[in-house]
Amino acid sequence: MHELRAGDIFAGYRIERVLGAGGMGSVYAARHPRLPRLVAVKLLHSSYSADPVFRGRFEREADLAGRLDHPNIVAIHDRGSEDGRLWIAMQYVAGSDAETALRTGALAPRRALHIARSTADALDGAHAAGLLHRDVKPANILLSESAGGSGERVLLTDFGIAKAVDESTALTETGTLMATLRYAAPEQLDGRTAVARSDQYSLACTLFHLLAGRPPFTATNAGALIGAHLMHPVPRISEIVPGMPAAMDAVFARALAKDPDHRFATCAEMVAAASTALTTGTAPARPMTGVAGDRAFGVDHRADFHTATAAGARRGKAARWVAGALGVIALIAIATTALMSRDSVGTGAVPTSTTVTPTTTVDQWAAARPTIAMFPDLLPASPDSEGYRGSRCSFATKSPEAVWDTGFDCTDREGLQLQVMAHKDPETVGRFVATLPAGATQQLRSRYGRPLTAHSFNGSTGPWLLVRFDAAPYSTVLLQVYWKGHTHQEMIDQWLSTAPL
Structure with a gap:
């Protein structure tokens, strides 16, 4: 049930219509009280607003997301509490989202790359500011016609579960569990720390979905889906999509690597490799195993191996992941x-x-x-x-x-x-x-x-x-x-x- 109706005044905004609803709340198109423009007002469900722990996390992370200033990120204008209910006012985007676009099947490669490229720019910008998104998926990528009809505009939204790396807790949206799990990185599922390349993994799952009309892993229950992300090999998109160059298999194999260090250094680099593979049939170079992509967050995975060589450290990390994956199989079996x-x-x-x-x-x-x-x-x-x-x-x-x-x-x-x-x-x-x-x-x-x-x-x-x-x-x-x-x-x-x- 939506809590607000057309014509209601909430936090000074006049509600015009419902834009959508999810596990955490509803989003409304509303008139700004002082400016001649529409905004999107997100109202959290009352059950969440009553939770003091949730309120604290929401307010901190809304402040963090409010710092972002990027043409491909939905801007946050204001936030607050009205009659005990938490709300956030965001940039209004007329159009739909990538999930809606997928309802008719896979997208044309050119359009899929445009969406992925714009989203990658948004993510790399957020990472440079020290913020992870942690829930990249088609439903959180808004699509709108640019002014003058010059092309499709792409904006990443819902940093509501974003987390600064130096925070010890994260805000988790549980109302859309399965939808989120389809795009979640292995390290988000097995207790490791999420890093910038975790968002890259989710973006790669999204790009795979845009090109193939289905995500890389398609299990229908949470346990099997988590197991697939942790242990199953990356499906070959060239075997799913007729005419897809085999070079794309190498791109997704790297972007969806179980170990974050084996992925691309940035989201933009991943999309650039996909673009090259689609247009020239050339596969990306051998995966780089450094930690450059995580240094902006003060995370250096080499710290676990103070006396090891760089190659030895990488082998040790790979062995730990393999042991963990085998542990999943053994624990399920016995x-x-x-x-x-x-x-x-x-x-x-x-x-x-x-x-x-x-x-x-x-x-x-x-x-x-x-x-x-x-x-x-x-x-x-x-x-x-x-x-x-x-x-x-x-x-x-x-x-x-x-x-x-x-x-x-x-x-x-x-x-x-x-x-x-x-x-x-x-x-x-x-x-x-x-x-x-x-x-x-x-x-x-x-x-x-x-x-x-x-x-x-x-x-x-x-x-x-x-x-x-x-x-x-x-x-x-x-x-x-x-x-x-x-x-x-x-x-x-x-x-x-x-x-x-």
Whole structure:
């Protein structure tokens, strides 16, 4: 539901019409209160505005994006809070976006290159200013006719989840999870630090989509899509698009390299190589493995290998990535995670778990990255970091009767115990919930406005909750909450209603 209607006055702006809506809010065309022009006013959903952590991140990052002054970046005019609701006023762009343009299929190579080239200029400009976009995709590339009909104008928008490299937190848009994952760089998915070349990877995915009519990886669920970005080879676009020169395969192989150091130095360099490959059939030179593209952010990957030679450092980094990728495969295969069994729920007992001691140096949490991506403000990003309310989480052994696939066992600083169980699909969750004993249920909405159902049970050690999400993609996840000395309603009021879900 849109919160504003035509004719409403909001923060001094007169609303004219709805331009669009997404997971975080709605965008309206509005008249400026003092100047004879239209602006685009983005109003965040009330559930986000009520979150003090979100408000702080939004305001900081809106200020950062407001510094940008580039002909291919949508300008931010103003921001503020009206009746407790966060808003931002941006440059109004008459036209559509690249996602809309793709609805009729792949674009002509010349137009695709023009869009990619303009977006690359915008990204390189933002990177020079120390700002990452972190959500480059066709929906965030606006298209409009230039004044006088001289050509198509391209503007990059929605730096709402942009992050300055020296920030320790990032604003994550979860309302368009799958759309974002189609273009996300591997390092954004496996816990590594995003860098300038992460935006290049997303732009390369976008260019691939513009030319082929589909993104490079086309899995239809979050887990498989993340696995493809982390482990699958880059598809050969010459085998997908008739007449596409084989030289383009080399361009995408480099731009979509799993290791950021193996990509092009800048976004513009990547698009220039694509243009050369399309017009002359010439492939780019051997990938450069230096760190020049990241120095503007003060990041030098060689710092991890103080005594190694440059070649040795590169080999060591490649070996670490391969080990991590193999860890994904191994962890998925042996399913070493666990939270609770079907029998424990049937008896109303609060399950216990046995923590698995890591025996290798690979990322032990790789198998559950999709769950972390769905709940980035709830779950810690790694075993050594903390989640919501200082919670520390680990994996636990899984009983043979359990129907879930992966999950976390967490305890926060207040002593609340949380178990997060990710299942194959919502149908598995539904069949499992149907086996539970009858009990009181409440239909609620999370702090982020997601519909959920809380089931109340009484175990041998006290009351506990089973929480089910009612909408995809969260409907594949179940939460179990136990807080010693607290009633069902106290757990709902003091944790469930405030948790970042």
